[in-house]
Amino acid sequence: MTAVLSCRNLSRRFGAVHAVDDVDLDVEPGARHALIGPNGAGKSTLLHLLSGVLSPSSGAVALEGRDISRLSVSRRSRLGLSQTFQHSLLFLSMTARENVALAVARRHGVRPWPRRRVHSAVADRAGQALGTVGLADRSEVPAGSLAHGERRQLDIAVTLACEPRLLLLDEPAAGMSPAEVERLGALIELIPPEVTVLFVEHDLELVFRLATTVTVLHLGAELITGTPDEVRASDAVQEAYLGTEGQHTDLFLRPEPAVDPASR
Amino acid sequence: MPSILASNLTSLLNGLSIGFLLFTLAVGLTLVFGMMDVLNLAHGAIYLAGAYIGWYVMGADPTWTVFLAALGVAAVVGLLAGGALSLLVQPLASRPHLDQALLTLGVALILAELLSMAFGDDVRSVSPPSALAGSVDVAGGSYPIYRLFLIGVGLALAVVVYLVVERTTVGALIRATVADRDMVSAVGVDNRKVRIAVFGAGVALATVAGVFGAPVYGARPGLDWTILILALVVVVVGGLGSIKGALVGALLIGQVETFGRSLFPEFASFVLFGALALVLIARPRGLFGAPTGVKV
């Protein structure tokens, strides 16, 4: 089975810093693939290299065998690679429904004149997507007025509405309360199996609940890739990286300050 | 031909003196933008106010004392006006760039009208201090001494600004604010006073530039827009908010305005904006502007 997404020798330098250093990665179809590692391990940078937000210093990215290294974010998105962002990026002046509708509308073709039938189809589909993430009763609320957890849900609804084949989630649980994390886990479990998911997450509990494959990054390089059990059992991860068992939760569960750049 | 060499040398020298004058003008604009996030479109009108102060104080045949007095008056007026402008802008701090820019545009219109009421619409020319009047022979042609003086002033100002920004605590705060405004306020620095002071200093630089520029450009209605556009081009070419950019941009635009115009006389009208467009095509945020499109 060929990988949905693969990258070879992928590197990204910022000045002298090797944020991502010669990473090879294969994401298998239908996988729930987690990227973990402490702060500064290069997880987000790697995700951005895959989604096209950043361009690599060297190396290549392929989506279903097609080289996409030089394609823009929007081209990659149209090829079926969608992402959520660490700080939910939403259209804050629009309602939840309008947020999702924008994602749906692109696939129906955007025209500079009104098309009533398409419009209602888009609205229906948007309503459905909101229902999927449990925001049906919040559809007319401006995204800017949603609570943090709701914004995450909406973010996922918007991303799912793109009907991606590969979904990149950047720390979906960041800043969430335990209850919200629980709901998020359920939500991710509901993502159809044909959609492959690659996600970066600090919450190890969530990672081990969801992931079928885990890759550990350390100092920009790949430390190990394997099943959750393999990673848990790995001496390299335990000793060289995670430290003792007692500390590792602290390392991974340090909450990130939730700052949304678009809301300031 | 030696005379062609000489005229090119004169152009180069002249570009340098115009460039340094533009620097005194632009550094205030870029400082205010970098510190306060306000694109002050009243900068040109404030420059003109400075030029009128120069004309009014200096009179027909000014001595050094009178010249220094004019600079002093201009600096004080500039500081006060800047403080006032900063208070005017304060209520709009949470609003987008455009609102503040538009407010200053309105202020510019009003100020220009007030100046025209106060000083009339005649063209006023200002003599340099008598010690600096006249010309000297440079490379076979004569060259006004005052313009050589401007090069010195600009250099001195560049050094002073560099020392203040790089070596003092205020400078450190300025650098920090330019780099990350929110971080500085998050750290708990009460930058309200600092902001008023910086706005005052930025505006005072404009009025002082007006006095320095008066013997070259005079004072007249309409000069405010010409100057504003030059200053804007300089800071945009250099990169908004960057002091190094203001220096490099000013020197570059100085050369474009003299050397460019003499090399391509038939395209003289286009060299200024042509240069701006070229720089922005190559570097959309200016030469020393923040890098683009990296963070999401």
Add this chain to the structure above:
Amino acid sequence: MNRRQLLKLMGFSGAVVAVSGCGGAFGGGSAGGEGSVKVGLLIPQSGVYSPLGEDMRRGWDLWLEQNGGTFGEYEVDTVVADEGEGPQTGVAAARRLLNEERCDVIVGIVNSAVALGIVDMVNEAQKLLLVANAGAGDITAGQVSPYIWRTSFTNAQVARAMGAHMATLDLSGGVYVVAPDYAAGEEAVDGFTAAFTDAGGTVAGQSMPPFGTTQDYQPVLSRIRNSGAEATYSFFAGSEAVTFVQQYNEFGLADEVPLYGSGFLTEGQVLSAQGQAAVDVRTALHYSTELDSEANSTFVEAYEGAYSAAPTVYAVQTYDAAAVLDQALRGADALDGDAISEELSGLDVLASPRGEWRFDGQSPHQEMYLRTVESVDGSLVNAVTDSLGEFGQSS
């Protein structure tokens, strides 16, 4: 669907007009009361030309004051409107004068574009426009309008006078020609070059720096120096004239290459702003305060008495506009453009502070003077050093 609705609406309104046949925009209207003439004085009150506007207003007011405020039998009612810097304000202001104020005559206009911009308006209203400054040849050339007359000059006329004169000087190295890159500058350059080369002169080079945006003439000055020219002819006005003359001096050209020009280079307030830098600059113009004639000294004395300032050519042109209207209205049986134009075409020689002049077509045929800037008792004046002969718009 929308378009059809719109068309329907349009048709409907058209029908209403056809039925009502009158009302608002469609009605005509005639001017002020019996025995008075309403004159719209369209002069710049804001922007860079406003000093000229001030002079023009003074010239106008002075004539009316001296002559009891009447043109012939008519009481003069003056309405002033701001021409601004160009057609955007000027044309709108003219429309206001014609349509809203219902003026019988419009006088003034500094900017040629404004005059050219209101040609159609004047033609349609059939009102007289007496241009008291704007110098574009086209305004009164080729019968643009029978209603547009001018008491000032054409750009080429003044330049031709200087061209013919400089050709008689011994300038074997040629003359360098400089003017700003705009319509008036081009007319001046063309007029000068034609007259100068026809009379055997050589042009050593030509520069047309950008109009309105040039702050520094050093590149031009370097080229003048390198061209080997023995004199420079220039056409500049307002702030550009100040900057050019001062820099010409600062960069040491004044001593090496004498500066000549059209008279606006050193006229009025511009001259005092230039200061000593302007001394010895020679210009051609149809007026100078220093003209030695009784008409002029009376005028200058009255003007200085009234405004504590020396008159300018702009004041004289507007003063003459009043005088011309007075003459015309003495004979005219109506105040429309046709009646006044007919009177104007019948006018003979007019006495003026500038000397006698007459209409050649619809623009003055007048004597041109060679003026040299001299310092008299600490103030600068344009001393009249020679007569350059008479010139009209086309000859």
Add this chain to the structure above:
Amino acid sequence: MNAHATVAPTVESAGAATPRGRRDIVRVVLLVTLVLCLVGLPLVADPFATTTATRVLAFALLAVSLDLLVGVTGLPSLGHAAYFGVGAYTAGWLSIHIGIDGPVALLAATLAGASVAAATGWLAVRSGGIFFLMLTLAIGEVLHQVAHSWRSVTGGSDGMYGVPATTVGGVDLANPGFLYWYVLGAFGVGYLLIRMVVRSSFGAALRGIHDNEPRMRALGYPVFGYKLAAFVIAGAGAGLAGGLLVAQQRIVTPDDLGFTTGALVLLAVVIGGAGTLWGACIGAAVVVLVRDYFGPALDGHGPLLLGIVFVIVVYVMPRGVAGVAGIRGKERAA
């Protein structure tokens, strides 16, 4: 696949139908009254007022087209007058030299505005915020200089004068009332077309770009192309407005595409409240009235009045400015 998915969203809207219907009726009545007033204006107003209203319409269409950029897409342009001027020069030149019919000239002006916008816009839409402002200013100034220097075509600073009165099907519209109706008709068409664009899915995408450009990219929208398309459509609108200007003014000068015009139309958009097209029309009316109606009678203090209006609007009418919010946030994020 989820229980929530079956929640029907129609229940709520059904309940709201009646008040919304009443509001619609009020709206229609207001709209009809407005249209009647606009159409009936020349029947009651004098020629000067009618002509001023004609100018307001031309300027309003320019403001509406700029609003598509500023208010909808979030691209504040200072150089929009350039395309206005291009349209005006095109229509003027064709009327003088070829003598074509008014509507054809308008079409040509629209196309010219769009093509020049396409040729220059790709440069500007690469950037955003203040840099977009400066680039459009630069483009505007360059075109302004072209208008100045290309005397054989534009007439330079004297302007392109002697534009004949507009003809429609061979009948000429010298009468200010008929001309007003002609301009009103063209304005209506232009306004409705731009309104259609704003309300379409394309318009929604433009608002998305205004709100959050990176996210639009992530959703797969080719943002550059969309911004360029918005720029071109706005240029077309400005070109049409320029054609209307020359129909009324019958002279075009470089000032018509200069910085002052560009700044005034931006002011008009802001006064009206960026993002609402009818607001831009009101803003345009205020600006033209101050400049053309009150200005000339103020002894040269028109600009002072304009400056005061400017300042008051920015302070007192923040809602009017609300539409441009987000420029700042976007700039940080980009």
